[in-house]
Amino acid sequence: MSVVKGLLYPLPLLIGFACAPSALGAFLKDSKLNLNLRNFYINTDYREGHAGTSKAEEWGQGFRLLYESGYTDGKIGVGVDALGLLGVKLDSGKGRHQGSTTLTSDGDHAADQWSRFGATLKLKASKTDLRVGTLMPKLPVLVFTDTRPLPQTYQGGMVTLRELDDITLTAGKITQVTGVASADRTGMAVAGGRRQSNDFRFAGVDYRTRDNFLLQYYQAALEDYYSQQFLGVSHIWKVTEGRSLKSDLRYFRSRGIGANAAGEPGYQIAGYTPDHRGEIDNDTWSLAFTYAVGRHSFMLGYQSVSDDSDFVHLNQGSLSGDLGARGASTYLIAERLQSYFGRAGQDTQIAQYSYDFAAKGIPGLNVTVAHQDSEGIQSFAGSSLRERETDIILTYAVRSGPLRGLGLGLLYGELNSEVTPDQNQLRLMVSYNVELF
Structure with missing residues (x-):
């Protein structure tokens, strides 16, 4: 739950910049908040001729929180979208991680987590x-x-x-x-x-x-x-x-x-x-x-x-x-x-x-x-x-x-x-x- 709160934290500030108080009701009327969870496993078996490891294998969990506002009233409607992303390593190891293709890198191995907004x-x-x-x-x-x-x-x-x-x-x-x-x-x-x-x-x-x-x-x-x-x-x-x-x-x-x-x-x-x-x-x-x-x-x-x-x-x-x-x-x-x-x-x-x-x-x-x-x-x-x-x-x-x-x-x-x-x-x-x- 703390992850969700962290991703939502910047939204009031963004809304304040985008909308005057009198228009906030219309701004929020059509707002949507969606949470998507994606669990992802990948196994690549290099059968021959690969200079590095013979197999790359990783497992991770992605969290995506997307807020989509409506538009304010008037000739020019104003709205704000906000996207919070968090990735978590579930399984990987040195020799099975080949760069930031699935999980982000921390040296020669996968990082425990990464996030962006x-x-x-x-x-x-x-x-x-x-x-x-x-x-x-x-x-x-x-x-x-x-x-x-x-x-x-x-x-x-x-x-x-x-x-x-x-x-x-x-x-x-x-x-x-x-x-x-x-x-x-x-x-x-x-x-x-x-x-x-x-x-x-x-x-x-x-x-x-x-x-x-x-x-x-x-x-x-x-x-x-x-x-x-x-x-x-x-x-x-x-x-x-x-x-x-x-x-x-x-x-x-x-x-x-x-x-x-x-x-x-x-x-x-x-x-x-x-x-x-x-x-x-x-x-x-x-x-x-x-x-x-x-x-x-x-x-x-x-x-x-x-x-x-x-x-x-x-x-x-x-x-x-x-x-x-x-x-x-x-x-x-x-x-x-x-x-x-x-x-x-x-x-x-x-x-x-x-x-x-x-x-x-x-x-x-x-x-x-x-x-x-x-x-x-x-x-x-x-x-x-x-x-x-x-x-x-x-x-x-x-x-x-x-x-x-x-x-x-x-x-x-x-x-x-x-x-x-x-x-x-x-x-x-x-x-x-x-x-x-």
């Missing part, structure tokens, strides 16, 4: 929303990762405009990031980059037509590293009652800028580049078709990465000193448990099957089996290398009754690769969500 000021006018502070965006060019006990968070500002029917405009700037297993904010980089940048800007438009088309265009730039453009087109065709076909086309164009383009030390991308220059020069496209019939879903896809560099995205894993900023997610259709299949020259074929057990009288139970097989990977050791991964994901969410809010997850993946050590990975998650008010 974030606050977001919200302003709303008509259908326009401005948020400044702690952000967890899910955009094609910027995706926060939430695959460990605690989520990744960003610091910055973002505005979303929905004034026009069927059109959403988004723009913003990010200055810092905190990794999934860290209490420290850092600047941003890419895989391989050792220098921090504090300027990531993005803007985009989503146009959703009334015949189930979604058209997206985004631009983004990380100062001294890269600029990126994204174009996406997706469509859902209602074939007959209970049957649909979804098509999803995505294209990314990324180029080095500033220090990366100039070849300055510390700004190079990891992986293969011609002449070892580390310059970002990548085009990645993908196409997927998903056919759904009843509770069954079948997906076939293809993803292609150009030859001159890996696909690029925000990734702070190479920053010096193990700052705990590891862990990153992308908007690639081929990303799975252990690989995102975005290496230079990598062409990936994707097959996936999902089933919802609601038809069998078990609502909330779902299973997904996915397989990716790729070739053509470029590396300094050779070309046309291969990589494949098979994953099984079983999830269950209790929908009603006294255990409503309980979620279970079992995720297992096997990665076979000619560019990284082969590995099997098992993840077990138990989460419980409590709406306090």
Whole structure:
């Protein structure tokens, strides 16, 4: 209970800054307070070729307390969100802890606990929303990762405009990031980059037509590293009652800028580049078709990465000193448990099957089996290398009754690769969500 009180302690101060006393009633009327508990176990077995330990194994508990206020009355509504995060080590040890990927580091072993607090000021006018502070965006060019006990968070500002029917405009700037297993904010980089940048800007438009088309265009730039453009087109065709076909086309164009383009030390991308220059020069496209019939879903896809560099995205894993900023997610259709299949020259074929057990009288139970097989990977050791991964994901969410809010997850993946050590990975998650008010 003391943990909860500690996380709630800053809220009155934030509310006082955001609202005049006369507006406090409206501010609190739509407020919500949610507590999420996530118990997370991960076991990675490096079957061969790994320079360090043959196995990484850790178990942790995450606590997430999220307060979301309503908005004050008036032409410009004011609100505040507050996020308190606490991670606790349940089991780990020297030799089984490999950096801050699941639990934060304390020297060469895992720390007993870590915590952080974030606050977001919200302003709303008509259908326009401005948020400044702690952000967890899910955009094609910027995706926060939430695959460990605690989520990744960003610091910055973002505005979303929905004034026009069927059109959403988004723009913003990010200055810092905190990794999934860290209490420290850092600047941003890419895989391989050792220098921090504090300027990531993005803007985009989503146009959703009334015949189930979604058209997206985004631009983004990380100062001294890269600029990126994204174009996406997706469509859902209602074939007959209970049957649909979804098509999803995505294209990314990324180029080095500033220090990366100039070849300055510390700004190079990891992986293969011609002449070892580390310059970002990548085009990645993908196409997927998903056919759904009843509770069954079948997906076939293809993803292609150009030859001159890996696909690029925000990734702070190479920053010096193990700052705990590891862990990153992308908007690639081929990303799975252990690989995102975005290496230079990598062409990936994707097959996936999902089933919802609601038809069998078990609502909330779902299973997904996915397989990716790729070739053509470029590396300094050779070309046309291969990589494949098979994953099984079983999830269950209790929908009603006294255990409503309980979620279970079992995720297992096997990665076979000619560019990284082969590995099997098992993840077990138990989460419980409590709406306090």
